[in-house]
Amino acid sequence: MELNAILSEKIQEKNLSDLYFNVELPLIRCLFDMERVGLTVDLNVLNELNEQLSAEIATLVETIYDLAGEKDFNINSNKQLADILFGKLGLKASKKNKTGFSVSADVLEELEHPIVDALLRYRQLAKLKSTYIDGMKQVVNKATGRVHTDFKQCLTTTGRLSSNEPNLQNIPVRTAEGREIRKMFVAKDGNVLISADYSQIELRLLAHFSQEPNLIEAYKNGRDVHALTASKIFKTPLEEVTSSMRRSAKAVNFGIIYGISGFGLAKNAGVSQKQAKAFIEEYFATYPKVREYMDQNVALAKQQGYLTSLAGRLRYFPELTSPQYTIRAFGERAAMNFPLQGSASDIIKIAMLRVYNALKEGNFKSKLILQVHDELIVEAPEEEREKVIELLRENMKNAVELTIPLDVGVAYGKNWYDAK
DNA sequence: TCATGGCGA
DNA sequence: TCACGTCGCCATGAT
Numbered sequence: 001m002e003l004n005a006i007l008s009e010k011i012q013e014k015n016l017s018d019l020y021f022n023v024e025l026p027l028i029r030c031l032f033d034m035e036r037v038g039l040t041v042d043l044n045v046l047n048e049l050n051e052q053l054s055a056e057i058a059t060l061v062e063t064i065y066d067l068a069g070e071k072d073f074n075i076n077s078n079k080q081l082a083d084i085l086f087g088k089l090g091l092k093a094s095k096k097n098k099t100g101f102s103v104s105a106d107v108l109e110e111l112e113h114p115i116v117d118a119l120l121r122y123r124q125l126a127k128l129k130s131t132y133i134d135g136m137k138q139v140v141n142k143a144t145g146r147v148h149t150d151f152k153q154c155l156t157t158t159g160r161l162s163s164n165e166p167n168l169q170n171i172p173v174r175t176a177e178g179r180e181i182r183k184m185f186v187a188k189d190g191n192v193l194i195s196a197d198y199s200q201i202e203l204r205l206l207a208h209f210s211q212e213p214n215l216i217e218a219y220k221n222g223r224d225v226h227a228l229t230a231s232k233i234f235k236t237p238l239e240e241v242t243s244s245m246r247r248s249a250k251a252v253n254f255g256i257i258y259g260i261s262g263f264g265l266a267k268n269a270g271v272s273q274k275q276a277k278a279f280i281e282e283y284f285a286t287y288p289k290v291r292e293y294m295d296q297n298v299a300l301a302k303q304q305g306y307l308t309s310l311a312g313r314l315r316y317f318p319e320l321t322s323p324q325y326t327i328r329a330f331g332e333r334a335a336m337n338f339p340l341q342g343s344a345s346d347i348i349k350i351a352m353l354r355v356y357n358a359l360k361e362g363n364f365k366s367k368l369i370l371q372v373h374d375e376l377i378v379e380a381p382e383e384e385r386e387k388v389i390e391l392l393r394e395n396m397k398n399a400v401e402l403t404i405p406l407d408v409g410v411a412y413g414k415n416w417y418d419a420k
Numbered sequence: 421t422c423a424t425g426g427c428g429a
Numbered sequence: 430t431c432a433c434g435t436c437g438c439c440a441t442g443a444t
Contacts, residue, residue: 074441074442076440076441076442077441077442077443078423078424078425078441078442078443079442079443080442097423097424098422098423098424099423099424099443102424102425103424103425104424104425104426105425105426123425123426124426126440127425127426127427127440128427130439130440130441131426131427131438131439131440132427134440135439135440152437155437156436156437157435157436158435158436158437160429160436160437161437162436162437162438163437163438164437164438164439165438166438166439167427167428167437167438167439169428169429169437169438170426170427170428170429170437170438170439171427171428172427172428173427173428174427174428178427197429202429254434254435255434256434257434257435258434258435258436259434259435260434261432261433261434262433263432263433263434264433264434265434266433267433267434268434273433325431325432326431326432326433329432329433333433333434333435334435334436336434336435337434337435337436338435338436340435341429341435341436344429345436372428372429373428373429373436373437374429375429421443421444422442422443422444423441423442423443423444424440424441424442424443425439425440425441426438426439426440427437427438427439428436428437428438429435429436429437
C-alpha cells in the first residue's frame, strides 16, 4: 500500500495513466492466456529434420577436417578455428576482436579457400540443430506436446515484448533450410495457424511523425515505397528500377529507422562507403522532412532527457550527456529509433487487446497464441478461419488512427511454414 | 561469467 | 581521424 501511493503518483506525474491502465495492465491477462495455451510441436517433423541435419553435419565435419589436414580440433571453438585458418592454412586474418582473430561469417566470406564454404554451411546447420532442434526438444511438454513461451513484458527499453524458454520470436525464416524449422509448429487437429503482420509499420510511423509529403502520398496511394526510394536515390524512372536497386533502397529505408551511418549502410548494403554516403544524402534530399524529424528528435532528447512514443511510453537517454563520442552517438541513434520501434510496439499491444476481446466477445474458439513484434498468430478451428482473418485485419488496421493507413498481410496453413 | 557468433523483427 | 544501425535470446567455449 505504501508503494501504491508513491507509484500511482509517479504514473500520473509522467502522464502514464492511459498506457498503464488501458494497455499494459489488461495486456497481462492476454499474455497469460497466450502462454498457457501454447503451440503444438510435431515431434515427427522435428525428428525428421534432426536426422537430415545430423547427417549433413557429419559429412561437413569430415570435409572440414580433410581440408584442414587435421582432425584434432574443435570446429566450434573460434580460438582453435582461428589457429587452423590463420596459422596452419596461412590465410590472411583481417579483423580482430577482444580475444584474438575474428572468424565471423563476414570475415570467412572474404577468404579464398575451399574450407570456407564447408565452414559456413556447418555453422548454419549446427545453429539450426543446437538451438532449434535440440533446444526445442528440451522445452516441449511431454504430456501435451506443446511449448509455452514466457513473454517478458517489462524488459526492453522500447516497449517490445521479449520471449524465452523457448524464444518463439526468432524462429528462422530467411534461408530455405532455416525456414524448414517452421514446419514443426503445427495447428491442433481441425485447426489452422493464421498469421497477420503489419506491413512496414515503422516506415509508416516515420511518414506519420515526420509528415513528409512524399512518404504520406506514397502510403495513401498504396505505392511500393522501397521502389519509390530507389527511383529517387538512383535518379531513375520508377519503371526502370531494377530489383537490385530496390534492394539497396530497402537497406537505406531500414537504415534510416536505426539512425544510419555511411559505414553501417555500406556494410549492410554491400556498397562502398562513398556510395552509401551518397545514398543517404540523396535520401534526405528526397525526404527533407525526415531529416528535420530526426534532428528534432535528437535535440528534444538532449533538451528534456527523454522521448515519448505514440502511447506516451518514456525512454530516457542519459548517453546523450556523455563526453565520449561513441556513447553519445549511440544515444543519438537510439533517440532516432525509439519513437518508431516504441510506437510500433504500442500499436501491436493495442491490437492484441482488441483481438483478444473480440475473440472472447464473439465466443470464438480461436486463440491468440503468439506475437512476433509486428505479427500476431492465432490458432483457429477451420470453420472460424474466414471470420477470424477478417477480425484480425480490422482490429489491427484500426488499432490507432494515423495520417496514413496501416496495412495488414494475412496468411494461414496447417503449420507455421505454410502460414507465411 | 564473459565473449563470440548467429537467429528474429 | 575515430567511430561506425535498433531491440532482443541462446548455444558454445574459454576463463
